Amino acid sequence: MGMIQGIWAITATTVFAATLVQAQEVRTVSPDETIVFSILAEGANICGKLAVDGKSVIDRIPMSITIDGVEYPGSGGLNKTETRTIDRETVPVIPGISSRFREQCNETVIRFDGPVNLRVRVHNDGAAFRWESRIDRGEVTVNGEELAFEFADDYPAYYPTPEKKGYFSHQERRLGRLPISAAPIGQPTSPPVLLELDGGRKLLLTDVNVQHYPGLWIEGAEGTALKASFPPYPAKTELKGDRDLTVAERSDFLAKCPGTRSFPWRAFVVADDAGLLTSTMLHTLADPCRLDDTAWIKPGKVAWDWWNYRNITDMPFKAGINQETYKHFIDFAAANDLQYIILDEGWSEKGPDNLLHVVPALNIAELVEHGESKNVGVILWMTSAALEQNFDAAFEQFSTWGIKGIKVDFMQRDDQVMMDFCERIAIVAANHQLLVDFHGGSKPTGLQRTYPNVLTHESVLGLEQNKWSKNATPGMAVLLPFTRMVAGPMDYTPGAMDNYTEATFRAVGRNPGSQGTRCHQLAMYVVYLSPLQMLADTPTKYRRNPGCMPFLSAVPTTWDETVVLHAEVGKAVAVARRKGDTWYIGAMTDWTPRELECKLGFLGNGDFQLNSWKDGPNAATEATDTTIGESTVDASSTLTLKLAPGGGYAAIIKRSKS
Known part of the structure; x- marks a missing residue:
């Protein structure tokens, strides 16, 4: 299909998008005809079915939704279908995998006898469906939703460990590999869940566009099935301590919302290992940007204080939460082309009532002024409970101070109330031209496309774990790009300069380091997507190294193009990403040393200068060992990357000057 004014055409109808196979079955087929999603009527019930490469992957997906006590779609059966092909260019406001990409899928809208529709989209790399209602009432109550996935085989799955506290969670999951039949029954966990299909394909299950509704959770069921569950609407919340806003009592329904609306997508990304790293399907399912003005949104890198405990030495002041320390962070950021600093926990008095009570040792307005003089913005951390209790006053004060963003932490829920609160934060922050970094809460489900001032989310087992556990292993680090990162940008907070082997690592809260080599940390800045990317260590340690x-100052946080060089889920990953006319490479392995062959055929004509940071000859025993080199390469070159245990590789490739 040709281009029309730079945008692929959207065809209203197509012969192949949906096929009525028999009286009560509707099939939607991917444009390349490899994926088929079917909706079948079973008496008064309907169910879905997913087939990949001609083979059933999910035999049955029983589904219904109950609104104001009425279960839909009801007994009326299928009424009619409407089909179309979508083929268009998407240009994200904040680029991640690419600065522009093609959205191509077939879509079917299935209308039932009653006020509900089911919308299905099937892409070449997956499928998704969602309920839509047209009930003529300003507000309805969603009592419940039936949803399960009965898989055709006992596929191995990278399954998130359930929380002991149920739906109260930071969603910083460890992932274990187990067969579907071993998924714990009655213990919900939050997706994404990644399954290994036959023939090298993977299936990632998650939800998208979660607005005015709770997030999707998954638990084991009988046989080779998984069952969906959802956090019920909170009837009563209780603040425990100064930050844990727990649910003391839950209602017997999921959500209260408008009667005419679209519900969240239930999505299946289907791709091989490399395809998981480049899939844009989930992005396209989220609602487009709702902001009229986005020119002020500036991604960038951040000098961050909390992880490194402000361990600054060789300075004529006592480091801590004080004016001198944060001016030093600003000066460090300015000297190294970093765009922001974060004042994390401690800049205001403790307790949700005291968000705007700045500690005596700090003057926020003066810090902002110092930062502005050096083109460095200030971002402030806060708990969600503190922000909620001071909401309007806080945003007015933030504007008065002139800060550039907020980091909102300790949400720990994704029921409707909390998801609505996150959207409210995004909207009001945009009105005040503030960036948002969500921590301690749910995974991204598309809010970052709809409100692109939401630059990143945590909800990841990140570097902070090294302060108190051994959970953030290199094996987990090379699993994340194929699981959590597929859902959206993740604030892993890389950049540790004290690096340890598997034998020498110890968790140290006040002077932390990382598991794996220093080059493993550097590679994360290319492999991991986050438009707001932290430098987690202290200025002192960066000065010592x-x-x-030169790499950390140069590496961007948004990208124009991505090329996958190597992809093995949970074992190793290597990608090349382009910004402008410069390419960057990042490669990482688990605790197994590897040798990767990476072809540079993506380069254009001519010679290029490659500056590299690779594991040194002694990195297997001294993880800080790094060899910095320079060479000339071209499109015919092949890089041989020798990665130490927990190792990595980083490079910058620029066209040679003629």
């Missing part, structure tokens, strides 16, 4: 700063 000056060889790393």
